[in-house]
Amino acid sequence: MRGVNGKARARSIQALVQAGRSGHYLLGTLVTATVTLVAAPLLCVPSLAAPWAERHRRRAGALLGRPVEPRPRSPRRDLGWLATQLATGLPAGVLALLCLGNLLLVLGITVGWWAFPASEPARLPLLGVHVDSWALALTAGPVQFLLLAALAAIALPPLARVHARCCLAVTAPTPAERLAARVGELTRTRADVLQAHGAELRRIERDLHDGTQARLVAIAMRLAVAGEILPQDPDAAGALVRQTRAETEEAMTELRSVIRSVYPPVLADQGLVGALRALATRAGVPTRIDIGELGEVPAAVEAVAYFAVTEALSNIARHSRATEAAVHLTRDGALLSAEITDDGTGGADASRGSGLDGIRRRAAALDGTMRVSSPPGGPTVVTVELPCV
Known part of the structure; x- marks a missing residue:
């Protein structure tokens, strides 16, 4: 029974946190929609509309937990987003403001009704009850607060997600733009x-x-x-x-x-799995190897994956001050994915001409990709994806 109550409490806390995030997103949307309305003539300039729309794409992606890839500029699409922001952002933001504002109002009335005497007792906005005693403050006030909190937890997250999806859909590149890119x-x-x-x-x-x-x-x-x-x-x-x-x-x-x-002989002798396990024993930091079922991998892909892991572990040993590293190799259909992580100081940047840029070039040669996540303080995660076709 205690475990059930703990899970219910955790779900309630998670729902409130999600409502808070959604409320913050919608209030920010109200502010930016208001700015868009006031500065519409200025924001209609393509050079200003593009970064304004891009900022909101990143906000929407962060709320939905989706990576937002760079997109080609499209003045018509950006101007269309300005109109959509006015049509959807203003009403969604106003609803969030009313909900969260009434929460603060109820809290203020419940706690401070006695401190500000007036001819007309304070009235709770939802129940319409006049608070003129501690009995009402301690009963009707919490009931009102819980009702508004429940309303916020139920209504704000889906409203924020709908607005975020709308923002990404309006600003998403067309198939022709994707093809051109x-x-x-x-x-x-x-x-x-x-x-x-x-x-x-x-x-x-x-x-x-x-x-x-x-x-x-x-x-x-x-x-x-x-x-x-x-x-x-x-x-x-x-x-x-x-x-x-x-x-x-x-x-x-x-x-x-x-x-x-x-072409490293170790690949010919031991295959990719054996070569990576041998590489881990020679790495400059303790390295854990986790390899899933790979199936048959083309030789060119094996070589690029091996060199990518080699370079990443070499960078970790030289620059990261890490105490441990891990290599996770998986295959999903025709896509081979190598993820190299470490617990070092972070701050890795492929644009500074380091060995990471060499990994990116090797991956691009096979139409693959490389992503780096390395915030200051760590951890660093280098992900290389290679098509096995």
């Missing part, structure tokens, strides 16, 4: 891929030319010298052959390093 994103992604591909080819060529090729030339020269002096000085020729063997082993090591940067 998608084409623009793919164009930028293609340019990034070509640039990254060219840079990678130049790096591999430079590594092979300056490292492996130079060592192979030295090996060939040593073998030629050894062949020339072998009849006259077999011992010196043998020493050169032994040195050449050491050079050959070093050249093989460098060549393996170049190959590893193209």
